[in-house]
Amino acid sequence: MSERTMEKIPREESLRLLAGTAMGRVVFTLHALPAVRPVNHIVDDGDIVIRTHMGAAITTAVSGHDTVVAYEADAIDLDDHLGWSVVVIGPARVVHDEQEITRYRRLLRPWVAGSMDHVIRIRPELVTGFRLVAAGRAEEPADA
Template sequence: MSDLPQPASILSMTQCWDLLSSVALGRLVTSVDGHPAIFPVNFAVQHRTVLFRTAEGTKLVSTAINHEVLFEADQHDQVDGWSVIVKGTARVLRSEEELDEAEQAQLLSWTAPTKQHFVRILPLNVTGRRFQFSATLDDALAAG
């Protein structure tokens, strides 16, 4: 048997949520006018759901509500990396209780104007992988 690291490994559900909680930028994948669309969003993990804010009238509000979406976040350095994908249903939070709970995540808008609406992705499936980069990739990155 070889002691070499495996190039990719499957992450547990707990590892996936821990890693998602460690970053603040991800990508929402949805459909706009019947075509795939991807939007970068800052987010927070709250109770094993993904929470983000959006403004009135954006494509995010009109297309994400009650639609199946994908959400992906990742991170890497020169040695390894990871990627987590959440498949779920996105919905705008409306009740006072939901909004009060979302406010506790202290999720701030990164851009002006302040994004007034919270959207929560309720997960149906969460998968993740960790990647160990080979010496060949390390050499390519170093050569830049």
């Protein structure tokens, strides 16, 4: 297999990729330890919105003000090692507004039945994305 190089993805394209995929991993701190959970998401008005499905772990962690979390999504092919990854870092807050909650409950179905259900909104202050491309592709002529 030929080698891969990394290309940065601009912020707007990174957010589009995130909006175009249904799943990612929310990263936070729980009891002073790093924690990570796979969840499904939507992108709404530029924010990442998730519903917790694994108990109150995440909501407990972000119930303070401006708790900063990371959110990562990727699509990397394990055979050809081509793909992309996007990481967003920003403050997360639990949504309390009943109308908002009702709307997100329609838009975002959690994977797991009957689990604790909080809606969390992450504001993407820092957005970094990269693409794994075949080494040398950047040097090829545009019509190759």
